[in-house]
Amino acid sequence: MSALLSVSGLQKSFGAVVVADATSFDVASGEAVGILGPNGAGKTSLFNLITGALKPSGGRITFDGADITASSAAARCKMGIARSFQIPQPFGGMTVFENALVGATQGAGLSGHEAEQYAMDVLDQTGLLARANTRAGTLTLLERKRLELTRALAAKPKLLLLDEIAGGLTEAECQSLIATIKDIHAGGTTIIWIEHVVHALMAVVERLIVIDFGKKIAEGAPKPIMESAEVKEIYLGVDPDV
């Protein structure tokens, strides 16, 4: 297995709060990895470091064989890293279709009819095609989360980073989201998924990484990780999903 993404010795803190403490892991091409950890553990910060929204104070990130530690967020997207935001960041004044088109034209580098067609295909895949002409600022929270997924997919990523997109969904919605993500993964896209809805995560990922206080504290196949007493007690409390 060749590593698509390799993070080694990543270091970042905000004052006394350490969000990445010598974090190291690899993600192989085509893999689906889940990230678990309590609130404030540094999960979203890890995504910010991988996408370039934050600069690490130490360590190295390589992607697709290239050192991207110093690359800009825009350059990393063009190389094939796209993310969804935990707190949706829609382009509120633009329509849903235009949001997807930004991903297709700026991220994936498509143009003209090809870009429009691709944006529509992705909207179809994520179930937002019927809302194509709606202004994104007027979407419901659930639709906004779908839009996050849509926009990231429209950028044709090799590596897709999903940040808590299942939270707040009904069981039926959650099942359809799981099906969508499984499809994306089956299409060859590598996925890293931060999620508190554990059963959704377990349905998709092949490996789990648990972090707390910026430190990786466990890593391995989902089942044994979830059953380890440490993870159960300290980091998931009495979550009924477990």
Place this chain on the structure above:
Amino acid sequence: MSGPTVSRSTRASRVAMIIGFVGLIVLIAAPWWAGRADLRLMGEIYLYLSLACLWNLMAGYAGLVSVGQQAYVGFGGYMLFALSIFGGLNPVVAILLGGVLAAIISVPVAALMFRLKGAYFAIGTWVMAEVFRLSFAQIQPLGGGSGTSLPVAIVKELGAKKAAREATSYWLALGAAVAVLLAVYLLLRSRRGLALTAIRDSEVAASGLGIDIWRTKLEVYVVTSAFTAIIGGLIFLQKLRISPDAAFSVNDWTAFVIFIVVIGGIGTLEGPIIGTLLFFALREVLADFGTIYLMVLGAVAIVVMLKAPKGVWGLIRERFDLELFPLSYRVRTKDD
């Protein structure tokens, strides 16, 4: 089954284009049907419209809320005087060259100013405009602090007779406004415009989707500054006299422009047009009331900001889903 299709024009935008085209022809013919005072007023309206469109592009789309664009209005004005008086250039050539020089000078200014964010950027640009004003006040051949007039010989290059000169000056202003509107429209309609609109709505998401924010902002700043300097040149070609205080006036070239954009609707192409018409309507109605005029402007600005933060056009657009310039993409399924 053929899938859904994408189109950009709407009925409203097609009607607007026809009305706009007919209106433009009527306006081009204005020297034959309008009086001298009206011609001057319309020329002024066109130049304010241009400044408003440019400021809107920079602040409303690229998020660069500058209160220092008077730096480029004044710079363009002074370049007209300097290049035509000392360089012997035709005034129109001098104005265009002033635009090129403004583009060049805006690059180091941007490199400095872009280190500042938000309110600091706003104040920084204002300070920079003051630096421009004080610098030009030092240039004695251009009249120093008291300014200078455009020599009659240069003015006559626009036309031997007064009526001809006024018509030329009017057409230049109209041409500038049309050029600015068209340039901003074509930019916003392009792939770059899509990126710029994305930046308007969320910078963090835009950069995550492959958009180079810094470079895009720099391009917008440079282009806006160059056009602003050209408009500045045209403004002082109408006035025929320049002084540092008039050229770098924060009130005339920035405060009024911000008022226009904010009441019209920031971050839309239609907003500055509506705003300019409202501003001049208010000004003409209140012209006889002295300082009360400014107080009313202030009150209108406050009410609009509280009641309709997206401006008059924002209200209209939300209520009627209207768009005069076909920028949006609309997906149509077969049964639409």
